[in-house]
Amino acid sequence: MANLFSIPQVIISGEKALQMSAQHLKSYGEKALIVTDDMMVKLGNVKKLTDTLDEIKVSYVVYSAINCEPTHSMVDEGVEIYKNEECEFIIGIGGGSPMDSMKAIGAVVKNGGSICDYVGKAIEHILPPLVAIPTTAGTGSEATKVSIITNTITDVKMLLNDPKLIANLAIVDPVFTLTAPPAVTAATGVDALTHAIEAYTSLKAFSMSDIYAVSAIKKIFDNLYEVYSNGSNIQARREMAIAALEAGIAFSNASVTVVHGMSRPIGAMFHVPHGLSNAMLLKVCLPYIKPGATARLNNLAKEIGVFRQGMTPDEGADAFVVATIALLRTLNIPSPAEFGISREDFFKAIPKMATDALASGSPGNTRRIPNEDEIEELYKKLWY
Ligand SMILES: NC(=O)c1ccc[n+]([C@@H]2O[C@H](COP(=O)([O-])OP(=O)(O)OC[C@H]3O[C@@H](n4cnc5c(N)ncnc54)[C@H](O)[C@@H]3O)[C@@H](O)[C@H]2O)c1
Ligand SMILES: [Fe+2]
Structure with missing residues (x-):
């Protein structure tokens, strides 16, 4: 039997991985939606990212409301910001929750409808470029074709599984995990x-x-x-x-x-x-x-x-x-x-x-x- 093996197009790992990613980030567009949580803002991780984006003259808008495991309404909100702000690519920085939200927002931005309709279906259109920056050593979402979003109406954690959900770039810098309690x-x-x-x-x-x-x-x-x-x-x-x-x-x-x-x-x-x-x-x-x-x-x-x-x-x-x-x-x-x-x-x-x-x-x-x-x-x- 044949097996399909897929991974992100580019993985940059080790200390200073973010700085080494600058030229890749620049190639994805002129404005990024940064999906994250308030803790990442408080710890200064988002600042490290925006400093890098400032240096390469990529503008950005920060959506930092992923303060628990993500829900379908958080995805809706992110989609609206992406569209209103005319973003061209998405960066998820944080644990699995912000990274999964980034993927789901990217899917809805290009495919429409509600994320709740995506379960068990193939995603038709290619997503905007996705960049995943993990701050926990856990989910591996930076490398997976999976996004997990809770439908709060049915109380079901929906498993979305499609190769189009794999990030274009994974930036794996262990320094980000040092603050994890x-x-x-x-x-x-x-x-x-x-x-x-x-x-x-x-x-x-x-x-x-x-x-x-x-x-x-x-x-x-x-x-x-x-x-x-x-x-x-x-x-x-x-x-x-x-x-x-x-x-x-x-x-x-x-x-x-x-x-x-x-x-x-x-x-x-x-x-x-x-x-x-x-x-x-x-x-x-x-x-x-x-x-x-x-x-x-x-x-x-x-x-x-x-x-x-x-x-x-x-x-x-x-x-x-x-x-x-x-x-x-x-x-x-x-x-x-x-x-x-x-x-x-x-x-x-x-x-x-x-x-x-x-x-x-x-x-x-x-x-x-x-x-x-x-x-x-x-x-x-x-x-x-
Ligand atoms: N997509 C996938 O392949 C995949 C795989 C497994 C799990 N998941 C999903 O990922 C989610 C869980 O992600 P998670 O376990 O990484 O947790 P999380 O993203 O929900 O973060 C948990 C808490 O840790 C904090 N935190 C994260 N990094 C920190 C750091 N460096 N310093 C201090 N605090 C930090 C966050 O602010 C948050 O309060 C779940 O929804 C789960 O279902 C996805
Ligand atoms: Fe898991």
Whole structure:
């Protein structure tokens, strides 16, 4: 079977990546819409970007209202600003939320209608040039063909998936991640880990996606606890920024599976940050998928150095699952109850969440494909 592999046209990574991007930025047009959040403005990251744009005489307008995971109405607002201000390209700077918003705004600017109508459909017209500048080492949105926008009318986190959503330019400077507080560092790092594990164990995995997935997993095991406990370690931040990028490339090409399928409904219904809901689910879903993915999990045990001589593939796979759960434990991930979710509300929401999880298509990529009852059981396990 043939496999399609796609990545951004240009990736510039490492310290001073923004400055090195100047000529690329200039080639995209005379006026940019900068999509971001208030924190990026406050931290001075937007100023670093606008200083670069000033130097190359590109004008801009800043839309900084993406202060939570993006909704369809934020996309509408961004589209209006883009059109009224006659922008020619879009720069998303921030975590996955501003980058995903940038993609969705770009899609609607050129294709019209509401972003809510785009689910499950191919995007017809090419988007304006897109530039992604991540400030979390997490989503990998800078490299993916995915954008996730919540429809607040139906309470569904919509998964938009189209190669036209891949950024033209990804600027990955680890310096931007230095200010991320430990809780954000942990949740976003686990998101990247989940992308890589799910890409590697996906039914759609192939040799090109495997290379990126394995490289990301090794880097994350080596560096996630370090960036969580010592956020100013630039060497570890650099490794995590590249790991998140690699994990994004891996899952954009091989898809995610049951964890992400189940994670999005928790985010939509209970406003749990994306990385946190992944972390809660990873520890119950990994043992579930193990019987279908034993050989692959055994390989990962070898890659991260927890496979011991004489272990059977089953024991090797267990060793990887145990190592992952141990890493999660060091990051102090809250349980749903600790996060403040009422058990009663959660159990009431399980049937809708299970239906929405299956409808997203992601669970169908798992090497052990769950049915609706099994997904409901996995949700319940979060409370045991
Ligand atoms: N498009 C994709 O491929 C993809 C993949 C995974 C997740 N997502 C989506 O991305 C969104 C989550 O993105 P995220 O996890 O990066 O979080 P986020 O963008 O929502 O940011 C979380 C918080 O961290 C803050 N923050 C970000 N960078 C910071 C920094 N350097 N210093 C200090 N604070 C910082 C933000 O201001 C915000 O308050 C979700 O909607 C999720 O569904 C998209
Ligand atoms: Fe994710």
